[in-house]
Amino acid sequence: MAQKRQREEGKPADASAGERQPGSGSKATLGQQTSHIKNKLVRAELYAKLKHKQKKQKKVERKKRDAEAARAEELGLEPPPKKQQKTLENTREKDVTMVEEGDEEVALDEADDEFAAHFARQREPKVLVTTCFKPSKAMFTFLTEMLEVLPCAEYYKRQGFPLKKVVGFAAGRDYSDLLVFNEDRKEVNGLLHVHLPDGPTAHYRISSLVLGQDIKGHGRPSSHRPELVLNGFGTRLGRRVGRMLGSLFHQEPQFRGRRVATFHNQRDFIFFRHHRYIFEEKESKAEAAQPGRPKTAVVARMQELGPRFTLKLQSLQKGTFDSKCGEFEWVHKKEMDTSRRRFHL
Incomplete structure (x- = not known):
């Protein structure tokens, strides 16, 4: 009762x-x-x-x-701080592998990893791009835009060669990276990235692909080397993946081309965007009313070039590609998705 x-x-x-x-x-x-x-x-x-x-x-x-x-505001004092809205990002579960700024141990490890020569500007990126067996027209359209994103990349037809032979071919010709794009039912859905000659090998799932030709108001990229932006890679695994993606681009971008390639990690989804800065002269309404002063002002905006897509890391393997005896550094499993606030990158 x-x-x-x-x-x-x-x-x-x-x-x-x-x-x-x-x-x-x-x-x-x-x-x-x-x-x-x-x-x-x-x-x-x-x-x-x-x-x-x-x-x-x-x-x-x-x-x-x-x-x-x-x-x-009336008294001329600083207003009280605004209440921060709770999001999945700022309420994420604590990760012991999060890297603090100025971490000496991480800096020493990265100074001697597989990408150290690239970031020390001792080795220029040289990327080999290939596909799965029997690629469709949609794949070739996508590759055309990806080769514009990566001026240091070259395409070679797969021609039925097994992946182990392709890795050996690329390593023997001094390529720094190998990108193998996969598709299913004429839709690009996967990427295998092998850093040469000693690895590691990353496997990604590709989703939400939009080609540049399908983006409203898109532009055409120039042949200049793009600037690279890596954002949101906070853990040890995230920094390793970020450095691996960064090894695809030159360390000396040509800013005259005003091109920017961005990899933005959010909730373990890596969003890729390709933009160009545009500077335009527009009439300034505030200054137009005042005689004797210029009536125009330079305004900056961004124009998307494409393509845009999302990467989801599936596995990170030590060394080059080995489907039988390979040792994995990290593998995504369903048991890892029990909490919406647990992120790995």
Whole structure:
């Protein structure tokens, strides 16, 4: 009877359940506060009451913050800090492999890894690009745009050779990297990146591919070397993948071409974008009203060149490609996806 009375009054059977999650210090959600009620109508009614109360409380707090900010502005003081919105990125689970800025151990390791010669500008990138067996027309269209993104890349037809022979061929001709693109049902869906001559080998899944010709207002890239931007690679694995992607581009970009290639990691999805800066002279309305002053101002904008796609790391293997006896540094497994706030890159 006591529990029934508590349910009718909108109180949880366990007094502590409405305040905190079991086994944690965070406040319970509305769903957790009402989940103990078995009667659906009573549960829905209580949920609506709590939701209304929560909205009123948020409105009062918002008005209070606005009043404090207005008062601070009147007095010429610094306004109170804004409340940071919670996202999956800023609430991600702690990762022991996160790299702090100025980490000497990581710097020493990277000074002696497989990409050290490239970043020390002792070895120029030379990339061999090939495909799966019997590529479609859609694949060749995509490769045409990728060869414009990578001025240091060359395409060779696969011609039925096994991948081990292709790796040996590329290593023997002093190529620094091998890119093998795969497709399924005339859709590009995979990338195998082999860093030569000693590896590592990364396998990615490709999704959300949009060719440059299908992007509204797209431009055509020049032959200049693009500038490279790597963003969001924070863990040891992420930095290793970022350095591997960075080894595809020259360390001395030609800024005159105003081209930028970006790999942006967010929630372990690596978004690739290819842009160009455009500087235009536009009329400035603020200065046009004043006589004797210039009526134009230089405005910068970005024009997407394409292609755009998303990479998802599937595995990172030590050494060059070996499907039978290869040793893996990291492999994506389904058990790793139990939490939405756990990221590896």
